[in-house]
Amino acid sequence: MKGPGRSGLTLDEKLIFEHSDPGRRGYSLPPLDVPVASLPPELTREEVADFPELSEVDVVRHFTRLSAWNYGVDSGFYPLGSCTMKYNPKVNESAARLPGFSEIHPLCPENLAQGSLELMFRLQEALGEIAGFPAVTLQPAAGAHGELTGMLIIRAHHEAHGNPRRKVLIPDTAHGTNPATAALCGYDVVPVSSDGILTAAAVAERMDEDVAALMVTNPNTLGLFESEIRKICDIVHERGGLVYCDGANLNALLGIARPGDMGIDVMHFNLHKTFSTxxxxxxxxxxxxxxxxxxxxxxxxxxxxxxxxxxxLDYDRPASIGRLRSFHGNFGILVRAWAYIRTLGGEGLRLASEMAVLNANYIRSRLEGTYHLPYEKRSLHEVVFSDRDLEGDCHTLDLAKRLIDFGYHPPTVYFPLVVKGAIMIEPTETESKETLDEFCEAMLTIADESRNDPDRLKNAPVRTRLRRLDETGAARNPRLKWER
Amino acid sequence: MRYIPHTPDDVRQMLSVIGVDSVESLFAEIPEDVRLQRPLDLPLPLSESELLRELAALSSRNDAARTSLSFLGGGAYNHFIPAVVDHLISRSEFYTAYTPYQPEISQGTLQAIFEYQTLICQLTGMEVANASMYDGASACAEAVLMAVRAGRKGRVLLSRALHPEYRETVRTYCRYLDVELVEIPFGKDGRTDRLALEREMDAETAAVVIGYPNFFGVVEDLAALGEVVHAGGARLVAAVQEPIALGLLKSPGELGADIVAGEGQSFGIPLSFGGPYLGFFAASKRDMRVMPGRLVGETVDLDGRRGFVLTLATREQHIRREKATSNICSNEGLCALMAAIYLSLMGKAGIREVALQNFSKAKYARERIADLKGFSILHESPTFNEFAVHADEGAAAVLLRLQEKGILGGLALDRFYDEMPDNFLVCVTEQNSRGEIDALVEALKGGRE
Amino acid sequence: MEFPEELKYTEEHEWVLVEDDVATIGISDFAQDALGDVVFVELPEVGTVLDAGKTFGVVESVKAVSDIYAPISGEVIEINEELPDTPELINTSPYEDGWMVKIRMSNPAEAEDLMDAEAYQEFIEGEE
Incomplete structure (x- = not known):
């Protein structure tokens, strides 16, 4: 059986500053071909104190060794729920590094950047088609940045209609970014409790003319489809509100259902989740x-x-909320996402969602009965268990650390908050049945260990270079930089 | 589909373990009336070779990438990137990992970020730096929000010589918050008007944001401005759009900055049409607990060995939710790694030398252009690697003329400043040889023939 | 878990010790246990006037954060200077060394609305 017992060579490595040796150089510049100029002394600094001095080899070896202490999708199975850790295709990396894309200045004249602009235009159209929205912006740099953009748009809409309103409804299963974003837009957060899924009745009870928006995630963070979504959107719209959808879990719906068709008004995409970047x-x-x-x-x-x-680039948009960053978006990431969409096409995207959902349900079936499943509705792309049935005073954290010993990245733990001791598993479509079987075997073995030998969980991980780290000490006496 | 491993037999077996007869039935919870009843209307899939051909063709429609002579800056800079940077960040243990939630298997990312935080502190002269933010403009907006939060005051002054896109980003972030934004003019010398700043300071002012160097490449008298800011009980925010300057200029921390927010693209990150870039963010220790973004701290493991963890997480959205210091979740981890590698390679001598080359070459260009008939330098103050030029014939005409000769001569300033139809911003980096600068000067002359 | 008889308790898990017109405030054994290892405490300055029911400080552990609510109105006359440097006192000695603030009560009658030890124990059993 595969599992603990495998090990590799891991080398110790100091901090880059501790390698430093005065006089070493790791760079080359052409000789200065103009007269050396000098600034007035009152503007000029001394050399940067304690900056490293290393050869190129020192630097290469340092970061190569650090990389060996990391675990990525290319290292192994990474079922981190809500993060959609699918395989990152290598051709996408090549595409983003094409000099025509990587070397172009964002402020160059538009007639000289037609390739970049066309790619962005086509990606806007494709994302709009995939999620059912007639208009798309590519500017936000991340999901939370997209959320801020979307909620500012919602606020701008209400302002234009004469009343910004005061409240935003957020289900108890939401990502923490949702309430934080609503607060940044000047809204009070009103939690809505759900029992697995959000009901139209629960929304109707909280909905009034002072609610600007409902923020939902669909499928939600329990991996369940919000099956009353259409009715919920109607209820919110009837009272003049709008519905925001956190698109973190779009990987379950590609080619199957579109948020825009469900009545959602605004949604952000996470290209680094759904679109493989x-x-x-x-x-x-x-x-x-x-x-x-x-x-x-x-x-x-x-x-x-x-x-x-x-x-x-159209800047003449008087009703625009403005810009949220410099330039036009994380273009290098857009190239990768476009390469992914072009590789899969419509049918391939649908297949990706189908296999993602198949994988999640397969894990669920294999672990159900051993692990407690707090919500029994059919899962989509991820499944949430709890640590209730672990024994020997073992908890989710212990399970997570023990999984590391078996060679896996742990699932998302202790989220969503509505499940005590949550274990949130999202396999994605790029994992084979063999991988899932091995992972499930490890999960079942760990459940056994909690009964027979709980110390194996409590002491885990033992196969990593470092054992569990003292997070309490780190927070009590913060040391956030190296000092001589 | 080569990214999806399932054989028909796998699918059959898996369905039978699940106890359903089709993949379709796994989606039963999705009501019919919200299902998509047709295939997605997207272009047909491509093989790897077809894809590369198509994208290569598309990228070649970016004619600017082939224009070898570029003097464009304005917040994104053409600096040399050592081959080492891309090779190291291409190690997939780095780029296919996510946020280091599980420190035992994320020490590579964590130690690299710890080193990055240290490098940023050293360069900026500040005590604490976070693990990075989206870009310079959004980091600047986060600095404003933090100053408002920490100072419990609602008025912020922005220098009009601060990057216009940074100002617009700050305005967007503050759009619906109780924050009053006031712009402070700059003088004929291109520096923020100190007297105007004194007039605008009041007891409600939480922060003053100054570009260092500012949008016109001008080196502001940060210390003098800082005195005014601190006398009024506000925080001085230095926004650094070209951090190579910090190899030569006094650090903002040394000059009294309370928060330094900036753009790290110059540190080994490709231009890539505007992103992904790197927002860096540093502050003083007293503001550590109100800082936005992730922080990596040093600690020990059970056996007392040194290691690193994400720390002070209670500031963040996943714990504090609507009371968080920011809604930011992911950072620009891989770009922070690029910066850490770049700065490690450049080191103490290299960061100085590259800064000096930028400054010297820009000064050479500035002096040569100043001598041209029909052109003058707009601001007298010292500038780093950018400077604003006045052209009698108008900026648009000059730049178009240069473009026809295959030269991107700079950025027309009327895009951001209505009163500047005749001005453009010229940037010279270590990538521009003397021959190129001379070619620019010759081409500029050409207009009067 | 201990709940000393001489103290009064709130639904937000603060405890109060009333001596003449001075009230000493901290968080209960139950609260410290639920939070886990306390890493940071934020207290008001001496002289701050607190309103009953409003937050006046924050206790943080590694993965949780909790506001502290004033059980009683009054002016802060003393704060526990030890806590910023040794927040773990809240874990090791929640009712003695881990006290947070002392206030001069402006309306001592408010203390009568608080729970006694027995009522508080029933309350937390209902919460669990």
Whole structure:
């Protein structure tokens, strides 16, 4: 059996500053071919104190060794729920590095950037088709940035209608970014409780003329489809409100159902989740936003438009909420997402969602009965268990750490908050049956261990270079940089 | 489909374990009336070779990438990127990982960010730096929000010489918050008007944001402005759009900045038509607990060995929800890694030398253009690697003329400043040889023939 | 878990010790246990006037954060200076070394509305 027992060579590595040796150099510049100029001394600094001094080899070896301490999708199964850790195709990386894309300045004249603008235009159209929105902006840099964009648009709509309203309804299963975003737009958050799914009745009870919007995630963070969504949207619309959809879980719906057709008014996409762009150790992502035709006028400036066969950036949008960053978006990420959509096509995207949902349900079936399943409705792309049935005083955290010993990245833990000790598993479509079987075996073994040998969980991980880290100490006495 | 491993047999077996007879039935909870009843209308799929051909053709429609002579800056800069940077960030252990939630298997990302935070502190002269934000403009907006929160005051002054897109971003972020934004004019020397700043300071002012260097490449007298800001009890925010300057200029921390927010694209990140870039953000220790964004801290494991973790997470949205310091979730981790690698390669001597080359070459260009008939330099103050030029014939005409000769001569300033139809911003980096600068000067002359 | 008889308790899990017109305030054993290892405490300055029911401070653990609500109105006359540097006192000694603030009550009658130890224990059993 595969599992604990595998090990590799891991080398110790100091901080880059501790490698430093005065006089070493890791760069080359051409000789200065103009006279050396000098600034007035009162403007000039000393050399940057304690900056590293290393050769190129030192730097290469340092970061190569650090990389070996990381676990990525290419290392193994990474079922981090809500993050859609699918395979990141290599050809997308090549595409983004084409010099015509990577070396172009964002402020160059538009007639010299037609390739970039066309790609952006075509991606806007494709995302609009996939999610059912007539207008899309590519500007936001990440999902939370897209959320901010979307909620600002909603507020702008209400302002234009004479009353900004005061409240935003957010279900208890929501991502933390939802309430944080609503607050940034000047709204009070009103939680709506749900029992697995949000009911039209629960929304109707909270809905009034002072509610600007409902923020939903569909499928929600329990991996369940909000089956009353259409009715819910009607209820919100009847009282003049709008519905925002957090698109984090769009990977369940490609080619199957479109948020725009459900009555959603605004939605953000996460290109780094659904459209296979790499997560980069925490970014860069990209968070385009789709809106209804009525809301298109509020989109951030600029928007890419086509006039005959010429593409240009349209800045002349008086109702726009403005811009949320410099330039036009995380273009390098847009290239990767476009390459993905072009590779899969409509049918391939649908197949991706189908297999993602099949994989999640397969894991669910194999683990149900051993692990407690708090919500029994049919799962879509992810499944949430709890630690209730672990024994030996073992909890979700212990399970997560033990999974590391088996060679897996743990699932998302302790989220959503409505499930005590939540274990949120999202396999994605790029994982094979063999991978899922091995993972399920590990999960079942760990459940056994909790009964027979709970210390194996409590002490885990034991196969990593470091054991569990003291997070309490880190927070009590923060050391956030190296000092000599 | 090569990214999806399922064989028909796998699917059959899996369905039978699940106990349903078709994939379709897994979607039973989605009501018919919200289903898409047709295939998605997207172009047909491409093989890998077809895709590369199509994208190569599309990228070649970007004629600007082939125009070798470029003097464009304005917040994104053409600096040399050592080959090492792309090779190292292409290690998929880095780029296919996510946020380091599980520190035992994320020490690579965590240590690299810790090193990045340290490098940013050293360069900016500040005590604490976060793990990065989206870009310079959004980092600047987050700095404004933080100053408002920490100072419990609602008025913020923005220098009109601050990057116009940064100002617009700040306005968007503050659109529906109780924050009053006031712009402070700049003088004929291109520096923020200190007397105007004094007049506008009041007890309600939470922060003053100054570009350093500012949008016109001008090196502001940050210390003098800081005195005014601090006398009024506000925070001084230095917004750095070209951080290579920090290799040569006194650090904002040394000059009294309370928050430094900036754009890190210059540190090894490709121009890539505007993103992904890197927002860096640094502050003083007293503001540590109201900072936005992720922070990596040093700690030990159970055996006492040094390691790194995400820390002070209670500031963030996933715990504090609507009371969080920001709604930001992901950062620009891979771009922060690029910056850490770039800065490690450049090191103490390299960051100085590259800054000096930028400054010297820009100064050479500035002096040569100043000598041209029909042209003058708009601002007298010292500038770093950008400067604004006045052209008697008008900026648009000059730039078009240069473009016809295959030169991107700079950025027309009337796009951002109505009163500047005759002005454009010229940027010179270490990538521009003396021969190129001379070619620019010759081409500029050409207009009067 | 201990709930000393001489203290009064709130539904937000603060405790109050009333001595003449001075009230000492902290968080209960139940609250510290639910939070886990406390890493940071934010307290008001001496002289701040607190309104009953309003937040006046924050307690943080690694993964949770909790506002502290004033059980009683009054002016802060002393704060526990030890807490910022040794927040773990809240875990190790919630009722003694881990006290947070002392206030001079402006309306001592408010104390009568608070729960006694027995009522508080019933309350938290209902919460669990």
């Amino acid at each position: 790499p997560h980069g150790g925490g970014g860069p992502g990209s968070g385009p936003v789709g809106v209804t035709g009525e809301l298109a006028r509020y989109l951030p400036r600029p928007v890419v438009v086509r006039e005959k066969d010429v593409y240009r």
